Amino acid sequence: MVSVINTVDTSHEDMIHDAQMDYYGTRLATCSSDRSVKIFDVRNGGQILIADLRGHEGPVWQVAWAHPMYGNVLASCSYDRKVIIWKEENGTWEKTHEHTGHDSSVNSVCWAPHDYGLILACGSSDGAISLLTYTGLGQWEVKKINNAHTIGCNAVSWAPAVVPGSLIDQPSGQKPNYIKKFASGGCDNLIKLWKEEEDGQWKEEQKLEAHSDWVRDVAWAPSIGLPTSTIASCSQDGRVFIWTCDDASGNAWSPKLLHKFNDVVWHVSWSITANILAVSGGDNKVEIFQNKKFKYTWRESLSYIWPKFLLETLFYNQKGSA
């Protein structure tokens, strides 16, 4: 059951390209072709404009909230080849950093799990992925993966912070030995998985091939304690795949076709409990799939299938209302 509880009039002057709630679900950030980023307080069904952020010189594609432990921090990426990191200072939002290391449109930004520190992955149409790590004192370290995806990277999504092996083995008090990974999707029709090596270099770990056209979005499912890793991907080819990996090495990924749409699928988004997937596609359609077989304990069979269950379809008609 999907019921609209709030309709926010953003007053954007052009197409909206992304809308993301913060960690608590109390603030909404939107971005648009009108080059602006807006932040609304949407608590208790309200819609109070908190900030109208200007700084991009082209359409803004995506926004991403950092974990609140780092304060109120928002990243945005734009066709203007820039990534801007905004921060609330004394109640007002301002630009705190501008990353100009890309040669083309930056299509996707995604913050790493907060356990790693403040790290932002950015995917660009120049084919590269850059990783910005905040090193303190206003400094950001940049690592760049060139030619990650020919013609362009459309999406980046971090793997949840999972410590390899048992949690019990971790010596207490010591920083857990996380293995940082993220997925990217691009115009080469590929999904690639990247892993940080011990020397801090990023290396391509896997290529996932199933799509026959641009991969529009990838979304690594939140961890809910299962050893299975799950990624959703969607493509220009209308297909949505659910990729799962059960083995400890993390290399045996197998795709399952969730659905084939007749139009491009732009975006996939997991619910926090990782059992619902929202798929938004051409024809202004949002479909919500629920995994009915989803189990909540690790005791369950590792290789769970995804019995497709279309929960709801939200149509936006020509006038923009459902």
Add this chain to the structure above:
Amino acid sequence: MLGESDERGATVGRNWSPGVPASRMKLKEIDRTAMQAWSPAQNHPIYLATGTSAQQLDATFSTSASLEIFELDLSDPSLDMKSCATFSSSHRYHKLIWGPHKMDSKGDVSGVLIAGGENGNIILYDPSKIIAGDKEVVIAQNDKHTGPVRALDVNIFQTNLVASGANESEIYIWDLNNFATPMTPGAKTQPPEDISCIAWNRQVQHILASANPSGRATVWDLRKNEPIIKVSDHSNRMHCSGLAWHPDVATQMVLASEDDRLPVIQMWDLRFASSPLRVLENHARGILAIAWSMADPELLLSCGKDAKILCSNPNTGEVLYELPTNTQWCFDIQWCPRNPAVLSAASFDGRISVYSIMGGSADGLRQKQVDKLSSSFGNLDPFGTGQPLPPLQIPQQTAQHRIVLPLKKPPKWVRRPVGASFSFGGKLVTFASVRTQPQQGAEQQLQQHHVRISQVVTEEEFLSRSAQLQQVVQSQGFVSYCQKKIDASQTEFEKNVWSFLKVNFEDDSRGKYLELLGYRKEDLGKKIASALNKVDGPDVRIKEEKQESEFLPSAGGTFNISISGDIDGLITQALLTGNFESAVDLCLHDNRMADAIILAIAGGQELLAQTQKKYFAKSQSKITRLITAVVMKNWKEIVESCDLKNWREALAAVLTYAKPDEFSALCDLLGTRLESEGDSLLQTQACLCYICAGNVEKLVACWTKAQDGSNPLSLQDLIEKVVILRKAVQLTQAMDTNTVGVLLAEKMSQYANLLAAQGSIAAALAFLPDNTNQPNIVQLRDRLCRAQGNPAPGQQESPKIPYERQQLPKGRPGPVAGHTQMPRVPAQQYYPHVRIAPTVTTWSNKTPTALPSHPPAASPSDTQGENPPPPGFIMHGNVNPNVATAQLPTSPGHMHTQVPPYPQPQRSQNGWNDPPALNRVPKKKKMPENFMPPVPITSPIMNPLGDHQSQMLQQQPSAPVPLSSQASFPQPHLPGGQPFHGIQQPLSQPGMPPSFSKPNIEGAPGAPIGNTMQHVQSLPTEKITKKPIPDEHLILKTTFEDLIQRCLSSATDPQTKRKLDDASKRLEFLYDKLREQTLSPTIISGLHNIARSIETRNYSEGLTIHTHIVSTSNFSETSAFMPVLKVVLTQANKLGV
């Protein structure tokens, strides 16, 4: 890419080498002078077919020709196109197109390649056969045309229809299914001209346009079979080299002119065919080819003799992009139908180049070689990385990093129009964009850009059950809830579990447990009676009794003491000499068991014990072990060694006899045995033992093991039981209930997460254990609180943050003006509070008499945020919200330790004096040292009362011990802490009210006592001298005490007795107040009125007066005693004393 293997790995680190371009806009190159055709959009992978151009002008003047197919592999970073097949052809081509018709022939490649030749020929090739290397690749060929076939187009609606144009105004429509006989669109145009371009309309399938170098375009309607409109600007300088229909607007088309004098692109709308709608004058010299993107109608490619490749918006005329090319002209340009960012251009210098329109570096390898020496970096940080580049040691390897800006306007295909993202609390944020029709582009209608926030609920049943549970917890309607569950149970086991749970909320829970196990006291009584009847018959019994009684009086008479040599005589002698031991031995020897036992009792404890042992050794009946255990009080033995099939009996025995301090452990033990040793059926029964034991953690573990799935509903199943059991345990035992075990915490947080995911934030908050320091739970709590729109929990009192705050550049550490900012606090400070809860609970349960005299208004619970969580159940150890509130220490001296981290869950909902609340209090069992176990059979004759008292006196000094055993926690509220000096009048041991010891005699010695437990003050026994109660008020004390005594003597069940006992003690507060003369006259007179109504046994009137007093008086004045008074009155009314 020609040896640059370091690009393949794509693992360039921070100090990436400046010689390697980040990306190129030029993707691939083929060294051919050729016509080109991309594979249709449906085809994957993407192929590019090239056919040797008829216009080739290369140095060799070679006449050989070929048709080749290349694969576009973008994952290969090299500039080379992968060649898939080459077919040596006898033709050279003026035009090459790849239509989707006859798709799915076989293999990866499909469709048909259609080539226009030099001599009026059209040839159809099968691309899959070319790739397969077949020799026979030509599907069909037709030479019907005159002259070179320069124009070809496939109808996108009916892909079997192909239009072709050649000299002499020839236009043919070919049906690929019937290739032999083409059709014509109508009469040839006059004068005869070459047809240079032909194009099907993109919206209306029967409309076709053709154009010729002389500058005229003709639009044909195939239904009418005639030209319907001719488009010309009459300048006579338009030499049409290109013609393209608007992808979206049926009436619009562009014409490109090859004439250097008029190097323009005209945009026409057939509705206004007198003059062009728009003229694009961006080329300096004649235009050789155009291509309109099917993916974005605002992108039109054109290449001309000025050696430029431009991308313009034909709807505005603006140049969006200029591809960097070399100085050569391009004669053909094509969009890749499948990958909208890719285009290919064929140039006269013998090369086909594949470009990306998304910008990037212009540095192809060749470019790089050209530029190798040109310049080095003028800027030490060209990429904005914030890191200066290392010194350039090999300057000749560097090249200028020319960045080609992407299109001025992003192409349509990167503009995401729709999105849906989940956020915390099962909320879904969605937006979508209205499709604007390009023709309305100018008059941009007022669009509203809305974002919708929706609640996604997938587990309705789960939510409704959860709400029910909450409601039950709130209303305390546990019994009826359990009953409902029993009624609805699908399985016997489920029914049992709920029955057991229900018993917890009823009086005489142990007795009820026994009934559930099949031991109904009444039934048993009947059975025994009938068993006896069978043996003797009632008459016999009565007769015997009569005989006995007849006999006994005569016992006072003389009798013969035999000292003969037989056993009797020997016994007599032994007795006469006081040698009980020998007498007993003799009796045993003679199998006179009863005599032996009787004598042993007289002979003292030691002898009795020995005798019992000898008896058990001798006796071998089936039930001996049970009797042994009963007599020796060795329940562990039963539990440990009984046959598991008899678990019911073992549990029954434990229920009947075990002392509270060992009861739980014994139930546990039995449960553990069942779980580990029993079969699967018995394993589940272990749950029942854990319910009896009140062991929530083990119940969770056992349940989790027994139940397979953990979907929301099965989690709900578990949580319902756990919550009810916890409530029960809190009500009855008040022991260890506040500590949430790891497993339970995990389940509860799982449950809370699930609730949150369904949007029930408040419920999630209510169920989340709050006395654990597990970081994930602490963080979830913080998240839930804030999601509710509240400030962070506990922000007012002491700032809490579940994680260490990290700082961004220039970020101030502390809270800034933003109200959502959280102050920085070391993480570890967050945790101590969670430890406090157990202490609070312990304290409040241990000292039922320590009612505070401060109004709860001072309670910190009232300082919480504006939106307290619903009065659901919170895993505080407190038994009852109402009582808990009343017992919260509120004296300022204790505030600091008592400050709850979050809105006080114990907050009273119904008022402090809610009667049921008080009823619960005495139910707490945690007084093991005062519990009177079934009196052992060791003393059936000795004075049982005396024995009791001696036991009690022995135990008395140890009374406070259990409190100090929790010394690991701060103990600000221990009774010893004297928070209520002067008010509290602990009942010292000698000063026990008469009611105190009375219940102890209640049960016959050796009889099971079960719930019958006595409260003994665990307060210091120091004697405090009290003032006397003023004479005029003494009547109150005597009246109330008298009433309690009357009630006690007529009350039958131990439960009530305990309540009354407790009430009697609590009334000391009243007496103290009377002594201090601190009560207001109104209350005093009200109390006297009550006393009078008691005198007249009009208890209901007394209750009315009571209510009046409570409602009109100050809470702090009366809270200590009024509730108990109500209990007494209610009981009196009920008992009718």
